[in-house]
Amino acid sequence: METIIFYILAAIIILFAVASVTSRKILRAVIYLLFVLIGIAGLYFLVDYNFLAAIQLTVYGGGIIVLFIFAVLLIHHVELELEKTALKKKLIAGALSAAGLAVTLWAISTYPFPVTDTYTSIEVADIGLLLLSYEDGGFILPFEVISVLLVAVMIGAIVIAKGSRLSEDRSRKTEVGSQKTEVKN
């Protein structure tokens, strides 16, 4: 039963991944990508890793894909199609993905995959405790580093979004001067 579900999910992931890069309609490509991500979430559910699956759905499905769709909604029209890529670019991309595939296949074929007898389903509480533990095997340092990074990103985003308005306020004081330069330009 689980084998069958695994192969169905794998087929969905591969099919939609191929469709996503070959489609010439941009929003369709985004939706195929969404199906790939949902398929991966399905794999996590299959191995009983519910928390990661839900994170996958929220962050990728609900966050990143919605952001993509938003961008497409703003700049694209239904009838537009993407340009055909040049042969040279196709070759480079093909070579790069072949190299990536080779590395992945090599890693999979050399890894021994030992069978564990002591498997327990991972609870959310354990994840939370590990994230905040500062003993051996705790993740408090990466957790804090990521938090600081996120704060920096948010402040940066606000500054970029507000940027023009801040300089407007400043230019209002030197309005006369700037008008003169505009005329010259």
Place this chain on the structure above:
Amino acid sequence: MNFTQMIIPLNITKTISDWIYSIMPETAASYTIMVIIAVAYLALFAVAGLYLVLLERKVAAWFQLRIGPNRVGPWGLLQTMADALKLVSKELTSTIKIDKFLYNLAPYFVIVSALMAMAVFPFSEQFQAFDINIGVFFLIAISSIGVIGILLAGWSSNNKYALIGAMRSGLQTISYELSVGLSILTMVLLTGTLQLSEIIEAQRTGGWLILQGHVPSIIAFMIFMVAGTAETNRAPFDLVEAESELGAGFHTEYSGMKFAYFFLAEFINMFIISSIAVVLFFGGWLSPFGITENIAWFPQVFWFLIKVLGLIFLMMWFRWTFPRLRVDQLLTLEWKYLLPLNLMNIVLMAIVIWLNWTI
């Protein structure tokens, strides 16, 4: 995945499952039971959707001093059934210059995500299809997928009103998801678990969570109801389908059953938001003060549905009381009032738990 969780051991269903196991080999029987559970949930979904539509029309009529639907069946009870039949028989029209694939896909996104959310609710102690250990978080994840359907519907229709409606919907859902998530998180602080059945267990002895957490709980409940109403795109937050500006918003180009999917999903989402609130704040299927706890035959589903209907009535009351917000008012409400309030409320709740001030 653990499929043994999915078998409902209600008394009636136990008899049925015993009977199925007795006439079939084991694997075939477990598949049959899964199919039966799925069909039961679909039926529940359809009936709940149809009768919530009827309830909405009756409540609207009551608020406007009208009678409401009263021709089909006694007190108009069969009105929405007749409407559904009419919608099924209608032709599915569409314009030429649309993106056919996405246009046809969009309604299913909305309806499937609503249906998946239904599966995790504990309607009674035993009536729960999928008791996943991340319950509440799973609900948030699913609800963030639903909005994609609306965005797709708006874009693929190739219609400016639909597009504006979809943009507004995305904006609104992304903003208010924060408040929904944070107010749920406030309550999770109190329970210490995400699993819905355990959240209800925590309320059996100490009273409902809205009493246990008193002040911060009540604030969280109010924020949750406001944000929940906004996330289901209902009035006064129905900018998405503001009929006086946008036609029918994102589903302007849809007809027949596809339109009905969007329409049903809106009502099911209302049911889902109310159910989350009932589980998190009002003790789910637990009876008030435990009055029916010792009566073995009394259906716990009754209490769950009564509480859910009460909250749904509250949301309908919102709809027929408040005028629609403008887009800027909508965003101001979320980012300048609800979100800071919510963050302070989480800290307040943490302090209350830390100092053992819970009741």
